Amino acid sequence: DVKVTQSSRxxxxxxxxxxxxECVQDMDHENMFWYRQDPGLGLRLIYFSYDxxxxxxxxxxxxxxxxxxxxxxxxxxxxxASTNQTSMYLCASSPWDRSYNEQFFGPGTxxxxx
Amino acid sequence: AQTVTQSQPEMSVQEAExxxxxxxxxxxxxxxxxxxxxxxxxxxxxxxxxQEAYKQQNATENRFxxxxxxxxxxxxxxxxxxxxxxxxxxxxxxxxxxSNTGKLIFGQGTTLQVKP
Numbered sequence: 645d646v647k648v649t650q651s652s653r654x655x656x657x658x659x660x661x662x663x664x665x666e667c668v669q670d671m672d673h674e675n676m677f678w679y680r681q682d683p684g685l686g687l688r689l690i691y692f693s694y695d696x697x698x699x700x701x702x703x704x705x706x707x708x709x710x711x712x713x714x715x716x717x718x719x720x721x722x723x724x725a726s727t728n729q730t731s732m733y734l735c736a737s738s739p740w741d742r743s744y745n746e747q748f749f750g751p752g753t754x755x756x757x758x
Numbered sequence: 759a760q761t762v763t764q765s766q767p768e769m770s771v772q773e774a775e776x777x778x779x780x781x782x783x784x785x786x787x788x789x790x791x792x793x794x795x796x797x798x799x800x801x802x803x804x805x806x807x808x809q810e811a812y813k814q815q816n817a818t819e820n821r822f823x824x825x826x827x828x829x830x831x832x833x834x835x836x837x838x839x840x841x842x843x844x845x846x847x848x849x850x851x852x853x854x855x856x857s858n859t860g861k862l863i864f865g866q867g868t869t870l871q872v873k874p
Binding site for chain 2: 675679694745
């Protein structure tokens with residue numbers, strides 16, 4: 645059974661803190677994604693990675709960075725958390741083979757920045 | 759740039775009835791994929807159905823079917839015989855066939871409530 649896990653379901657942080665959100669997939673997928681989900685805006689892509697140590701900016705990368713040191717793990721980093729980063733964060737993965745182009749999602753991390 | 763629009767923020771349907779969720783998109787691409795994803799309350803998002811733009815036949819998965827109108831850039835989801843477990847947020851999504859990374863563009867989402 646395919647699986648994407650995220651380190652926390654709920655997280656509360658203070659403004660200015662450095663925040664790490666971790667995502668792990670066990671499907672040997674090349675592609676991994678970080679999305680932000682906000683009411684009325686759907687899912688917006690923050691960053692994605694298509695290989696170890698490779699990353700590309702998505703649509704809303706400002707205030708975020710990522711790290712992919714191992715194929716199965718993709719981390720999202722908020723260098724200095726701000727209240728406007730309060731949101732639901734979803735991780736996803738997909739294989740490189742685009743004939744099978746489904747993305748598999750984690751359960752999400754609901755982050756509150758006070 | 760591609761955009762995906764879901765104009766119905768919320769919908770409700772009685773159990774066992776049929777409901778249709780709307781989605782329109784804008785693209786200059788000829789070849790692409792369209793998807794409907796389901797996000798149940800407090801559970802992981804899962805793929806419901808996908809459509810390849812080059813296929814004229816509408817995709818079907820059990821009680822779920824799509825009405826794909828390429829010229830109109832419309833991609834609606836029909837749920838037949840609605841069940842309580844269909845209660846969820848539904849997202850329409852677009853992917854260029856030429857995409858090297860499988861990047862998806864999502865609509866705003868439609869919250870569907872199935873009532874007993």
